[in-house]
């Protein structure tokens with residue numbers, strides 16, 4: 200996999216006049232690094248658990264696995280402030296609870312959804328943020344800085360730009376991160392929104408998760424440039440390329456773009472190179488095996504983000520080799536993993552969410568016709 | 578606010594609209610206007626003339642030609658609690674922002690379980706009779722009436738436009754606001770607007786009383802219906818003309834009340850016929866007032882064609898006074 204920075208990425212260095220001396224990652228403490236690792240485990244475990252639940256036929260809706268793409272979610276969210284906003288899409292389910300999770304996994308006042316809320320959404324319960332009126336990733340919470348997206352790919356980027364415009368009007372240095380697959384960058388509204396954000400130097404950072412496939416279509420048939428990040432050139436904004444398997448590289452690039460946006464210098468696109476572990480959704484696993492070459496899949500999954508990060512931690516002496524191999528879900532398909540592959544903290548946290556979801560009631564049928572219009576004088 | 582002319586001398590519809598937006602911008606410093614050419618230029622028709630000078634280029638924002646981007650940004654601003662006025666340069670171009678309106682804005686309150694409402698107005702010049710051709714003559718309200726979560730209004734007088742604009746901007750929901758551009762500068766309908774005037778959404782206005790048939794309409798055809806009613810009076814037919822002003826919410830009480838009195842109904846609008854608002858209205862009348870009808874409900878609408886450019890073609894497909902007069906006679910003689 201390519202991990203070099205693109206021509207536009209050196210834009211970053213040109214602007215500051217010198218190559219980066221201290222990288223954002225260098226300021227992370229050992230405790231931060233271990234927290235990052237736990238968050239990677241958590242994102243993986245959430246997905247694995249849902250894949251299993253889905254196969255048991257307990258859940259409705261489609262699961263778009265984020266397996267193998269966790270470093271992007273964890274790395275982009277780790278350095279955000281509580282007042283920042285995000286708009287995750289279909290493959291980003293863990294983002295809803297990873298937002299501001301550094302404020303404490305069980306902290307009820309943190310600016311992200313609780314694991315219970317996210318599980319309630321997956322189980323379609325009345326306790327879900329939107330009371331289960333739309334499925335899976337289509338949830339939001341304005342009080343926590345999470346935009347409720349529609350199904351229409353790239354359709355939330357202009358909304359993010361509007362929120363960023365509000366920040367500008369208020370002289371508030373918060374930022375908005377929008378998540379999209381590489382295929383979605385072919386949508387007209389992607390251009391309209393980024394064009395608008397670039398004109399007004401709005402603090403919008405578009406995270407492009409380039410997992411090489413948009414459903415059954417390879418990236419070459421979605422985007423004519425070598426790197427999707429090159430789309431940034433048309434807007435004279437930075438188009439950064441991060442190694443989506445390396446949580447620290449994702450973190451560095453994000454923090455660079457975030458600081459730039461906070462300083463009023465405008466939007467960036469960050470292309471995170473990654474690989475889709477399974478089919479497009481859980482309904483597509485068998486067909487994906489036919490349209491996607493076997494060796495491509497093997498190669499893509501060789502650099503499991505958990506393995507990449509653990510190796511780095513061992514190299515730095517933050518983690519002993521023994522501790523690194525204590526839990527090892529990496530390189531395993533969901534079905535091959537057990538709870539023993541994950542730290543107890545992670546398993547417990549998810550358990551709490553699932554129990555909340557299962558014990559929550561379904562929405563009452565009478566709610567079906569409610570909330571079409573807001574009352575006057577709300 | 579620029580010196581108000583509305584309360585001392587008669588104003589046209591365009592001035593009334595501009596004035597209403599201006600006053601709302603002053604009343605609520607959080608409010609933002611966004612659209613193509615609305616700032617420096619003051620809008621293609623001048624509906625936002627002078628507003629950028631008054632409120633600055635941050636609050637009166639010249640947007641790039643990106644209807645989806647504009648509506649999406651307005652959703653973001655409205656999510657943050659700001660009332661937003663979006664101008665479509667012509668309402669025809671609203672199709673380019675369609676997804677953001679029907680899938681995003683319209684459903685937001687519903688999808689968030691009643692938590693996130695969007696105080697936004699999308700307004701723009703609409704309607705035919707001006708030689709605009711297929712893309713500058715549309716009256717495409719049916720698209721939005723068919724998308725639950727949107728309110729839709731279409732006033733026909735300066736004071737209604739003024740009052741509804743204020744109510745629409747203050748409404749917590751997305752409102753699509755049709756401004757009949759042929760009425761923007763129409764001299765004959767200029768009027769003085771009383772101070773503090775507002776018109777609630779969902780209230781029809783009886784423009785002429787009558788006992789022989791009810792003509793329900795809105796927008797430009799209101800005037801053709803009134804003309805037809807004059808002519809019908811010389812035939813001893815007294816037509817009641819109701820201007821709906823607001824299509825959703827709909828003043829069903831006014832409609833049904835009138836039909837109970839006249840027992841005959843004709844619906845006139847300038848949108849195309851199939852699956853149009855006239856058909857919906859007639860269905861409702863049949864459902865709730867069937868026993869009061871002495872004749873089948875009738876409608877005069879645009880033919881099921883695009884709006885053609887040159888005058889004879891245009892008038893051949895749009896409702897005219899003659900067509901309305903003929904239909905009303907058929908109705909009362911049924």
Ligand SMILES: Cc1ncc(C[n+]2csc(CCOP(=O)(O)OP(=O)(O)O)c2C)c(N)n1
Nearest residue numbers: 290350351352380381382383410412413414
């Ligand atoms: C406007 C729109 N068109 C089509 C779809 C159907 N669809 C859902 S996901 C998807 C592929 C998305 O690919 P990509 O953006 O690369 O994201 P990924 O699934 O790879 O994470 C498609 C075509 C959609 N949701 N929205």
Ligand SMILES: [Mg+2]
Nearest residue numbers: 380381412413
């Ligand atoms: Mg993809």
